[in-house]
Amino acid sequence: MQSLTSLPDDSEYSCYICLAGRGELAPFCNSEESKDWVKPCQCSLVAHRKCFLSWVSSLDLQKRKQQENPETLPSGVRSATLMYNYNIQSLLFGFPLIKKSETITVFIDCPQCKRQICFQTPNSRILNLRQTISSGISNIMRVGISSTVISSSLASVSMGFLVCLSATGFRVMQMITPQSVQLSLFDVNRLNTRTLISALDDGSIPIPKFLMITGSIPLYLIYMRMSVLGTGPFNMVGRVFPLLLFKNQQDLIDNPAKKLLLLTLPLQYIYRAFYSLTFNRIYYKWCKQVQPCFIADRLSLKELERIEEENREEDEYHEAEKESHKLEPSHTGLLGIIRRYLNLVFSHSGLRSIRFSRLRRELINCFKFDYARVFQNSQFFLFLATTMSWPYFGELISRTLLAKIPNINSFLQKYINTPDESEFLRNLIGCVVVVLAKDLINLYFNYKKFKQLKEVDVVSGSNEDFLRYISEKYNQGEPLNT
Numbered sequence: 454m455q456s457l458t459s460l461p462d463d464s465e466y467s468c469y470i471c472l473a474g475r476g477e478l479a480p481f482c483n484s485e486e487s488k489d490w491v492k493p494c495q496c497s498l499v500a501h502r503k504c505f506l507s508w509v510s511s512l513d514l515q516k517r518k519q520q521e522n523p524e525t526l527p528s529g530v531r532s533a534t535l536m537y538n539y540n541i542q543s544l545l546f547g548f549p550l551i552k553k554s555e556t557i558t559v560f561i562d563c564p565q566c567k568r569q570i571c572f573q574t575p576n577s578r579i580l581n582l583r584q585t586i587s588s589g590i591s592n593i594m595r596v597g598i599s600s601t602v603i604s605s606s607l608a609s610v611s612m613g614f615l616v617c618l619s620a621t622g623f624r625v626m627q628m629i630t631p632q633s634v635q636l637s638l639f640d641v642n643r644l645n646t647r648t649l650i651s652a653l654d655d656g657s658i659p660i661p662k663f664l665m666i667t668g669s670i671p672l673y674l675i676y677m678r679m680s681v682l683g684t685g686p687f688n689m690v691g692r693v694f695p696l697l698l699f700k701n702q703q704d705l706i707d708n709p710a711k712k713l714l715l716l717t718l719p720l721q722y723i724y725r726a727f728y729s730l731t732f733n734r735i736y737y738k739w740c741k742q743v744q745p746c747f748i749a750d751r752l753s754l755k756e757l758e759r760i761e762e763e764n765r766e767e768d769e770y771h772e773a774e775k776e777s778h779k780l781e782p783s784h785t786g787l788l789g790i791i792r793r794y795l796n797l798v799f800s801h802s803g804l805r806s807i808r809f810s811r812l813r814r815e816l817i818n819c820f821k822f823d824y825a826r827v828f829q830n831s832q833f834f835l836f837l838a839t840t841m842s843w844p845y846f847g848e849l850i851s852r853t854l855l856a857k858i859p860n861i862n863s864f865l866q867k868y869i870n871t872p873d874e875s876e877f878l879r880n881l882i883g884c885v886v887v888v889l890a891k892d893l894i895n896l897y898f899n900y901k902k903f904k905q906l907k908e909v910d911v912v913s914g915s916n917e918d919f920l921r922y923i924s925e926k927y928n929q930g931e932p933l934n935t
Contacts, residue, residue: 466490469565470504479504480761481745484768493911496566503745509572510743510827510906557905558918571912571919577901587835594834615668621841622670623649628844629851629880631873634710638698639666669694671841677721678840692718709869713878724888729819732892736824736899737815743906747827748818756814763807770804828899828906839891847884855879855886 467474468490479487479501489502500508559572626635626649635649636642639658646652653663676691695715698704704711740747749757818824855861856879865875912919 466499468500468504469498470500470508473501478761478764478768480749480757481741481764483764484771491911494563494566494568494570496563496568498563498565503742506906506909507744507746509909511746558912560919560922569919569922571922572909573912573918574905574909577905580898580901580905583898587830587832590838591832591834594838598834598837615664618668618671619664620667622667625670625674625841625844626667629848629877629884630710631876633871633873634877637708637710637874638714639663640700666697669697674840674843675837677717678836678843691721709874710877713869713874713881717881720885724885726820728892730816732896733819733824734815735896736827737819739899739903740824740827743903744827747824751818751822759810760814763810766803767807825895825899828902829895843884843887844880846887848880849883850886851876851880851883855883 465475468479471479473479473487475490477487478484482501482503486503487501490499491502491505492499493505556573557576560569561572562568563570630638632648636646636652639649639652639662641649641652641657646655646657649658652658653660673691673694676688676694679688695711695718698711698714705715737748752760861879862872862875865878866872869875869878
């Protein structure tokens with residue numbers, strides 16, 4: 454990207470994104486970042502490198518890859534952008550074939566002169582594979598749900614929806630809950646019947662109660678998957694579902710299975726707090742580097758003004774500190790490390806106040822918003838598929854890994870009464886392990902996406918991809934943008 458460090462000192466220019474001029478602190482930028490200017494196009498537009506990177510990352514380059522072959526497009530018709538490192542062709546359920554390439558190349562019109570700006574960033578086959586799998590699962594799920602809805606169109610919509618939820622919830626219950634525990638949750642005498650189906654047949658369980666409880670299970674799973682608290686039907690169902698099974702306070706003493714299910718509610722709050730303080734804080738810091746506008750859009754005007762004031766005060770403090778260091782002898786080695794540590798511990802009270810204010814704002818935002826959305830696309834059908842398969846993988850982890858831990862069953866039976874209840878508790882622990890593994894895997898993929906966005910750059914006009922694109926565009930008879 455063309456730097457502006459070579460321009461005369463008396464030249465005047467301002468960032469076309471944040472509108473800050475030369476010598477001013479840009480939003481979410483320190484003094485060094487505010488001095489880093491770039492000129493992405495041949496026209497007069499200039500911008501801070503960080504502001505320009507934020508604009509580029511907000512375009513979501515993964516969605517801008519060309520879906521058609523340029524050679525097959527009619528004359529005068531082309532995609533808005535091209536990505537030559539991809540060779541996408543539709544297979545069953547929309548699976549793409551990914552061409553091996555080292556870089557991603559994208560062409561986007563300049564917002565002022567409409568010339569083509571060429572971007573390149575390192576390609577990530579891991580991210581490409583993830584996008585392929587996600588798209589395939591979403592398409593399969595979309596086709597399956599659509600066919601189910603069409604086949605059930607003759608039935609009552611409301612009743613059909615309830616039955617569908619109940620069937621899904623019953624299947625989830627069968628995955629992680631042994632038969633005796635299922636009967637215990639529905640307060641059925643295990644001496645008279647052995648399965649939930651036989652209890653339904655002999656009338657031991659009222660049909661409305663069965664439909665209400667099993668139909669609430671999928672909604673409860675969706676509520677448990679939400680990374681931040683909020684309002685809505687899922688939150689309402691999630692907060693009351695464990696209470697639907699309790700008849701009176703005696704159940705808290707006599708029924709360990711119900712107590713375990715009730716404990717999932719505070720456990721979810723604990724894990725949400727853990728996620729917000731760990732994974733989400735990492736995403737917040739990454740977001741500040743590649744797309745600070747995502748953070749700024751969720752702050753009030755008063756908070757934005759406070760951030761600019763803090764940046765200005767911090768910059769003034771660092772400038773004064775540099776001047777004071779020039780008058781003191783320099784220290785290297787161990788003495789220099791100790792001196793820097795003491796400066797950090799006994800820093801200026803105003804600087805400590807700024808850091809505390811930033812930390813407080815960061816923690817509040819991490820509890821209110823999920824910043825992982827900056828680095829991964831939100832696909833409803835993929836979310837639904839992974840949520841419904843969550844109990845299956847939890848039971849699989851429980852059976853193949855947790856069950857092989859020495860003495861785990863004897864340890865769990867200290868807190869419950871029967872081996873089946875011990876298995877139920879172990880399956881719940883397996884679901885927690887699946888959630889943690891999912892967040893660790895997402896952290897890795899999102900880190901690859903962050904690195905990809907960090908290394909986005911503008912390609913010069915001599916680039917082969919750029920020249921090939923201009924040549925194809927000219928051969929199609931389209932006038933060049935000037």
